[in-house]
Every structure is written in structure tokens, then in C-alpha cells.
Amino acid sequence: MLKNYFKTAWRNLVKNKFYSVITIAGLTAGLCVGIMILLWVQDETGYDAFHSKAANLYKLENRVGTGSSIQIWQNTASPIGKLAAEELPEVKGFTRVCYNYFYDQFTTGDRTIYQKESYFVDPSFFSLFDFGLIKGNKENPFPDNQSVVLTASAAKKYFGDSDPIGKVITSEDTTRFTVTGVIADFPHNSAFNYEMMFPLSLYASKLYGPGKKNGMTLDTDFSDYNYNTFLLLSPTVSLTDLSTKLRNIHLRIRPEDTDVAYLTLPVAKMHLYKSDGTDAGMETVRMFTIIAVLILVIACINYVNLSTARAMLRSKEVSLRKIIGAGKMQLFLQFVLETVVLFFIASVAAIALIPLLLPVFNSIAGKQLQFDIGNMNMWIVIGGCVLATLLVSSIYPALLLSSFEPLKALKGKAALRINDVVFRKALVIVQFAFSVILIAGTFVIGRQLNFIRSKQLGYDKENVLSFSMRYMGKHYDAVKANLLKQPGVVDITRSNNEQIVSYNAQTGNNDFDGKQVGETLMIYPVPVDKDYIPFFKIDMAAGKNFSGLPADSMHFILNETAVRNARIKDPIGKRFKLWDVDGIITGVVKDFHFASMRKTIEPVIFYYRPSQFYRMHIKTTGKDAASVIAAAEVEWKKYNPQYPFEYTFLDDTFNQLYQTESRTGTLFNIFAGIAILISCLGLLGLTAYTAQLRTREIGVRKVLGASVSGMILLLAKDFLRLVLVGILVAIPVAWFVMNKWMQDFAYRTDLSWTVFLVSGLLAVLIALVTVSFQSVKAALVNPVKSLKQAD
Incomplete structure (x- = not known):
């Protein structure tokens, strides 16, 4: 019996090649992406979970x-x-x-x-x-x-x-x-x-x-x-x-x-949470888990929609089977096995594609995932993903197809219940709502990243080369003089930080007039030379810069936030103690963004300590950066011949702060594109089915003088209505989700309504192109041929 079930299922797939290809392509794409995302989630949640203790x-x-x-x-x-x-x-x-x-x-x-x-x-x-x-x-x-x-x-x-x-x-x-x-x-x-x-x-x-x-x-x-x-x-x-x-x-x-x-x-x-209980990377894991589920659901919706929509075309087949003795459970199993065959093909195709796509996925996601056939955890993810998708997709169509009344179907009076039609339309709405949410997410993340990159930071980070001086520190003046002769060198300074301020160095060991008992002022200490502040074009708000004289060892320059948090009025000349040095404030710089935009600007104190200058910073013209690097390496090798010359650019270091967001944005773009592609495959299949069902009507209308554009509008308008409803459903959900994501940034762009308008219009445009493709094909058919086919 099972052999006959599978044979019948295979014949049905071959007979309806167009619909089979559309369904298999959608399921393959959904399974492929869903499995890779879930493998990524499994890897993220498995950090250091393998220890026995x-x-x-x-x-x-x-x-x-x-x-x-x-x-x-x-x-x-x-x-x-x-x-x-x-x-x-x-x-x-x-x-x-x-x-x-x-x-x-x-x-x-x-x-x-x-x-x-x-x-x-x-x-x-x-x-x-x-x-x-x-x-x-x-x-x-x-x-x-x-x-x-x-x-x-x-x-x-x-x-x-x-x-x-x-x-x-x-x-x-x-x-x-x-x-x-x-x-x-x-x-x-x-x-x-x-x-x-x-x-x-x-x-x-x-x-x-x-x-x-x-x-x-x-x-x-x-x-x-x-x-x-x-x-x-x-x-x-x-x-x-x-x-x-x-x-x-x-x-x-x-x-x-x-x-x-x-x-x-x-x-x-440790990998996904902070010690105070808040999320670190867990938010991204949740987001991608939801995306994986959404893409799989969209693929399932395609299958359910095409199966239920084409149920009318199989009503006579079902009725004949019932008349010759087939029970409802046998028919149910028949249609479930058809789904199994289809899913088996899609699963094999997805598993074949995953090893080819994983290197690309790894490069985008910054991962080292491998398709290891012997890894049982990987097969648990794949098996769970396929089984869950199969169960969601197979039960309802099989129940619907096995429920036709034989006599009505044979007389041509069988029809889908109004609830079934409404359900199918609701699925189309949900499908495009999910797609619009993903499209809006790509726009919002892209806008926020552009905002971060274009925002005035309060200092100049462009074309700044940085490297550790190691044994050349004592020869700084000579090295600086030699490098300033290079045509591509604009300026040189030194400090002890690779970044403009070290993100990991803070101290509460300080004192100042007005400090209360038990109060702690956490502050970022930065040892710099006299050229550092003008080198980075940090604006002075009050007072003066370091002069390079020995007296500067008793002087401090604070940023505006440090002065404000310490509640110091008229700070110039006021006492400030950092560690064991009791000195005075000689300058205040305007606030500048030295850390991630997720955090508000925090207190900074500059102090003068030549003994702590370990790194050299060189500003280049940009176009001459290569020659400057070569000249710097020559100087480096004079004093550090046994060490490799390693350097960084400040703007690259800054961009690393948003590496996670950049990867998230790129992956969002890809996932949104795949979701739209799968949705459009389903829409293409439904449009083809509608055209096939209304073949006689199309022929009659054309004979009576209907234009091609009129036929396109006739076939497209119902689907476009559903897409528009999906957009209306998606916009408030997308706004809520992305507004929550934006709350993690202390400095963020506006969540403009135009983002959601453009997302909706883009979805409409894509849907219109998809529907029009099949509608034009149906509308251009010779009406005589349409009427013959209808007979």
C-alpha cells in the first residue's frame, strides 16, 4: 500500500511540474536558511556549555x-x-x-x-x-x-x-x-x-x-x-x-x-549575558531565532496556500477514490505522504546546498560553522527543523483534500468552504506582513549604522595610524623628526592607547573639592603629550592645553561630563587628585564620543606622564598612507629588529565597535530578500492557479473587447489587496520591534514613518511585478485557445 502511495505522490509531482518546482524551491530556500540560522543559534548558545562542571x-x-x-x-x-x-x-x-x-x-x-x-x-x-x-x-x-x-x-x-x-x-x-x-x-x-x-x-x-x-x-x-x-x-x-x-x-x-x-x-x-543579568548577545540570538522561524513559516504558507488553492482541481480525483472504497484516513495518509515526498526532495536539496553556502554565511556572520556529518547536534537541528516544518505544512491540506463529498464533486458542485478561502487569504496576509517587517528592519538598521558613521564624534579619527613604540620610545623625538620629513605625514603624537581613550581603563581613585563621603566618580584616565588634543582636533571648552613642561605633571584636563558629574563650578584652577597626584584643573575639553553609541559619554581625564607614552599616532594624508607605513616600519626596525611591525588605523578600531550591528544589518538584508523571494514564489503559484481557474472568463472577456491591461488588473487586484492588508498589519509590529532594538543606543536616529512607507511600497512593487508576470502571460493568450482549454 505504501508503495502505491509513494508512486501516486510521485506521479502527482511530475504531472504538475510548475507548482512542484515553485513549492520545492520555496521549501528548499526556507529550510536552507532556517537550518543555517539555527546552527548559528546552537553555536552561540553552546559557548562553554561543554564543561562537565x-x-x-x-x-x-x-x-x-x-x-x-x-x-x-x-x-x-x-x-x-x-x-x-x-x-x-x-x-x-x-x-x-x-x-x-x-x-x-x-x-x-x-x-x-x-x-x-x-x-x-x-x-x-x-x-x-x-x-x-x-x-x-x-x-x-x-x-x-x-x-x-x-x-x-x-x-x-x-x-x-x-x-x-x-x-x-x-x-x-x-x-x-x-x-x-x-x-x-x-x-x-x-x-x-x-x-x-x-x-x-x-x-x-x-x-x-x-x-x-x-x-x-x-x-x-x-x-x-x-x-x-x-x-x-x-x-x-x-x-x-x-x-x-x-x-x-x-x-x-x-x-x-x-x-x-x-x-x-x-x-x-558569559558569551550572551552580562553579570548584572542584562543581555549582551542574547538579543541578537533571539532576533535570529525569530527570523529563522519566520522564514520557515513563510515557506510553509507557500505550500499550504498552493495545496488548498488547487484542492478544487483534485476534487474529482478524491471523490472517485472515495467511491471505490478509499477511507478518509487512507486519503489523509496519501496526501501526507505526498507532502513527505516533496519535503524529502526539498530537504535533500537544502542539505546539499548548506555545505556550499556555509563558507559565505561564516564570512558574513563571523563564524566557523562546519557541516560535519558525524555531528549529532547538527542532525538534531536539521531533523527538528524539517520535522516541525513538515508537520505544520502537511496536516491542514491533507485534512481539506480528504474531506470532499464525492457526489457533489463529481457533479462539479464541490467548493471550498468560505472558512478555507478566508484562511488562505489570511496566510497570504501573514506571509507578506512578515516580509515587510524584515524589509523595515533592514532599513532601520542601515539608517542607524549610517547615523553612527556620519555623526560628528567631536574628534578627527580619519587616516590616523597607530602602533606600539616598544624600544623606540626613548628615541621618540628623533623618530618624530625623521617621519615628519615624509610627504604623507601631517602630524605625530603619542599616548598609551590604541583607541583615543582605552575602553577598559577606569578608576575611581580620585578626589576633588565637594566630593561627598562614599561618593565615587568613575573616570577614564588618559596619559597624553602636549600634541595629543590638537592632533585629534578635540575642542577646548575652557582653559588651556598642556605645554610639555615638567609642571604639566601636576595638571589635569577634564571633559565636560567629568566636570558636570563632579559638580565643579568654574573648574579652571580647582583642585583635583588622581591616584597619588594632587594637582589642579588647567583645561576642559568639549565632550566627544570615544565609545559605542550604545553608551552615553562618560567622564575622561587627560594627564601628562611621558613615562607612560607607549604608542605613536601618525596622521597621514590618506593617499600617501602606504609610503608612511613603509617609513614607519623602517624607523621601527632600527630599534625593534626582532619584532614584527604591527599597526592599526583608528577608524578601523572605531568600526569594530559596531561589527555586530554591521553583521546583523547584512544578514537582515539577505534574510529579507529570501523571505520576499519565497513569498513571491507563492504569489506566482497562486496567480497561475487563479489564471487557470478563470481561463473561460478571461477568454469571454477578451472576446467582448477587454484590454490586456484590464485583464492584468482583474487578476492582480485581489492579491494586491491582500498585500496591502499585510502591510497595514506589519507596520505597527515592525515599529514596535525596531523601536525596542533602537532603545539599546544612547544616541540614535529618528524612527521615521518614511522607513515603513518605503518598506510597504517596496513590498507592493515586488508583489505587483510578480503578479503581473503571470497575469500578462494569461492575458496575452488567444481567447479562442482559452475557451477551448476551458472546455
Whole structure:
């Protein structure tokens, strides 16, 4: 019986090639895009969820400040993890991670390698996290401070295919490190991405000791927030109570830190959430999940609409089957199996296309997704997606087709119920409403990105080349003089930031007249030379710039927000203390946007410290940038011959702030285009069916003198009405969704009504072109031929 069902289903598909191709194309596109988006969602939500202890692993962060100066610091002071493990029974273990600022160049044999992604870690790092120690002792990965653990790719980079255990690499200060372990490369869906790990005790020996840090140690220094701290907690722990206990421990050691609180963030949520519970990337994941569902629903609607619309053409077939004994359940299974055959073809086509399209999708989305046949999680996504779409698409058409009354159908009196017709029209409305929402989303995101890129930032970031000076810092004046002779060099300055202000450096260690007890002013400190402010064309609001004289070490320049938040009236000449320097305010600069437009402008303080100038900034003419880079590299090699010359452009660094938004905008454009394409395929099929059903009417009207344009209008107007209703439904939904998305930006463009008007008009235009294509074809047929076909 099943064999006959499949044979009949195949014959029906072959017989109606036009409709079969349209339906299969729509389903293939929907499944292909839907599956890829869901694979992306699975990858995003799977970050660091693979650790066996993930359910009880938490990252510790600090909330610092008071009033308008509250900030979330992702790093903590070093002692808190150890003290928590010693004093709190609910803390079962801890580990700390710190970036390696001391070593970045290593020699093995006759090869010297410039090393990035190097960190100091506690030995417990390898037991708390499941990163797979391939070689070495997980319980004792660092036998001494001259030990190092490499990733598999780093080991290959240094030693090729030979066994790295026991081999030695030498740092730039001639310290010899023995390889004591090899760890598997960190997965791409992990917040961790290291290549080389040293014992944290080595970091402590270099940073602390006799005469250093006022006698403090790694386990007593609460002034240095430079560590990622992770805790392994009891499953029954109360996170609120734990945060209170951690704060009490902190205040016991540092009672003056009354503005400090502790937050816990599950390791498996680090990628998508912030420690205060707000979304980081989860909003984008939700958005793309909804888009995947919308595209699959649009593809389902195509199938349901074409199946129900063509039900009348199959009414006699169904009736004959019933008369010769076919039961309703048998007919139901027949039509479900027809859907299964069609879906099988579409699924095979989609699965064949996904490996070809994934590289393009990865480049746009910034991912490393792979089509791995052996990956069961991938097949769960694919199987779930296909099954859900199949169930949604097959049940209603099968029920409708199996419900005709035989006698009425054979007499030609069978008709779809009014509810079925209304339902089909409602599906068309929903289909185009979804499409218009996606089109509006592309316009809104594009407008916001253009707003960001065109907004006056308050400083000049164009054509600014930046690089670390390293050993050439002492020769800055000579290097500057040589480079200023280059025809493409406009100006040169120096600071210690790759960006105009470091986004990750803040301090509340300050004082000023009028500061209240317990008040904290979080401020971004920026060491700059005398040329920095005019170099970037930052406008002075009051006072004067640095002069370059030694007295500038006691002078500060604040931005307007810092003055306003500190409530300082007539700030020029007023006292301001930053860390241990008690100086005066000599200037105020106008506010400028140095961070993402998602955030309001925050307090900034410029100070003069030549000893902290690590980076050189060169403004070029743009067209001569290549020759300037070459000249800068020549100067670099004079003082740093063993290091590669690496540079960045400030506008590229700024654009990286909006990398997620740019990718979202690009993907929105693609998804909206696919949604419209699928919708138009369905509209094309429905128009063809309508023309086929009204063949006799078209012939009669043409014989009576109806024009081609009149025939086009006759066939198109009903569909255009449905599209217009879909637009009216979509506009308020699109406004609500995009208005919510825009709320994440402190500075945003207006959500103009013209965006939604243009989106609607574009949908109408696309629908009109689609309907007209088939309508023109039907209207141009010879009326005599139309009447013969109708007979």
C-alpha cells in the first residue's frame, strides 16, 4: 500500500511540474536558511556549555561606583577567590587568569617567534575546565615557575611534529621555560582563546617582592583589578548570599571600598549575558531565532496556500477514490505522504546546498560553522527543523483534500468552504506582513549604522595610524623628526592607547573639592603629550592645553561630563587628585564620543606622564598612507629588529565597535530578500492557479473587447489587496520591534514613518511585478485557445 502511495505522490509531482518546482524551491530556500540560522543559534548558545562542571562554574565580577558612576568591571582583585575558597564552604574551588604582559617573544633553536594570547593561570584552571590536557599532569601542570603549557597548535608552531614535552623555549629576558604540558586547541565556541599558559605564581614573583607594591602579595593586594576569577560553587548555593559574603570579606580587608559589590555570572552564559543579568548577545540570538522561524513559516504558507488553492482541481480525483472504497484516513495518509515526498526532495536539496553556502554565511556572520556529518547536534537541528516544518505544512491540506463529498464533486458542485478561502487569504496576509517587517528592519538598521558613521564624534579619527613604540620610545623625538620629513605625514603624537581613550581603563581613585563621603566618580584616565588634543582636533571648552613642561605633571584636563558629574563650578584652577597626584584643573575639553553609541559619554581625564607614552599616532594624508607605513616600519626596525611591525588605523578600531550591528544589518538584508523571494514564489503559484481557474472568463472577456491591461488588473487586484492588508498589519509590529532594538543606543536616529512607507511600497512593487508576470502571460493568450482549454 505504501508503495502505491509513494508512486501516486510521485506521479502527482511530475504531472504538475510548475507548482512542484515553485513549492520545492520555496521549501528548499526556507529550510536552507532556517537550518543555517539555527546552527548559528546552537553555536552561540553552546559557548562553554561543554564543561562537565559548567552548571556550577561562575565568573566573578565587580559592580563599582555610586549614583551615575556605577560600572561593571569584568576583572576582580586577586585575593578574593582564594579567601572565598578558604572561608566559605559553598565555594568548592577557584582559579584565576591574568594576561601575560611580561613575555611576548620566545626563541627555540634558531627561530624567534612573536607570541600573542599568552596568559598566567592557577594550576586549578586545568581541573575546573575541560580543555583536554593531551600531555602532562593535570594535577600538577606547573612543577615550578619555569614551566609552560602550550596548545597543540602552539606546540606545532614551536617544535613541529616532535614531542614538545621537556623541550625548552627562551624568553626575551633569557628565562628558560620547559614545556610540561600540551592542551587541545581551545574550541571556537569558547570565551577562552589561549596559546600559552604560565603559572600565576611566576606573575606574583615578578610583580611582588621586597620593595615592590608596598609589601603586598598576590593574596593581599585588593588594589589591582586585573584578574579573571572563576569559582566552583555548591549546587545549592544562594548567589545573593554569596555576593554579600564576598563583599563582607572585601570590606574586612579594604573598609574604604564601600562602593564595591560582587556579581556572579554562570560560565555558560558569559558569551550572551552580562553579570548584572542584562543581555549582551542574547538579543541578537533571539532576533535570529525569530527570523529563522519566520522564514520557515513563510515557506510553509507557500505550500499550504498552493495545496488548498488547487484542492478544487483534485476534487474529482478524491471523490472517485472515495467511491471505490478509499477511507478518509487512507486519503489523509496519501496526501501526507505526498507532502513527505516533496519535503524529502526539498530537504535533500537544502542539505546539499548548506555545505556550499556555509563558507559565505561564516564570512558574513563571523563564524566557523562546519557541516560535519558525524555531528549529532547538527542532525538534531536539521531533523527538528524539517520535522516541525513538515508537520505544520502537511496536516491542514491533507485534512481539506480528504474531506470532499464525492457526489457533489463529481457533479462539479464541490467548493471550498468560505472558512478555507478566508484562511488562505489570511496566510497570504501573514506571509507578506512578515516580509515587510524584515524589509523595515533592514532599513532601520542601515539608517542607524549610517547615523553612527556620519555623526560628528567631536574628534578627527580619519587616516590616523597607530602602533606600539616598544624600544623606540626613548628615541621618540628623533623618530618624530625623521617621519615628519615624509610627504604623507601631517602630524605625530603619542599616548598609551590604541583607541583615543582605552575602553577598559577606569578608576575611581580620585578626589576633588565637594566630593561627598562614599561618593565615587568613575573616570577614564588618559596619559597624553602636549600634541595629543590638537592632533585629534578635540575642542577646548575652557582653559588651556598642556605645554610639555615638567609642571604639566601636576595638571589635569577634564571633559565636560567629568566636570558636570563632579559638580565643579568654574573648574579652571580647582583642585583635583588622581591616584597619588594632587594637582589642579588647567583645561576642559568639549565632550566627544570615544565609545559605542550604545553608551552615553562618560567622564575622561587627560594627564601628562611621558613615562607612560607607549604608542605613536601618525596622521597621514590618506593617499600617501602606504609610503608612511613603509617609513614607519623602517624607523621601527632600527630599534625593534626582532619584532614584527604591527599597526592599526583608528577608524578601523572605531568600526569594530559596531561589527555586530554591521553583521546583523547584512544578514537582515539577505534574510529579507529570501523571505520576499519565497513569498513571491507563492504569489506566482497562486496567480497561475487563479489564471487557470478563470481561463473561460478571461477568454469571454477578451472576446467582448477587454484590454490586456484590464485583464492584468482583474487578476492582480485581489492579491494586491491582500498585500496591502499585510502591510497595514506589519507596520505597527515592525515599529514596535525596531523601536525596542533602537532603545539599546544612547544616541540614535529618528524612527521615521518614511522607513515603513518605503518598506510597504517596496513590498507592493515586488508583489505587483510578480503578479503581473503571470497575469500578462494569461492575458496575452488567444481567447479562442482559452475557451477551448476551458472546455
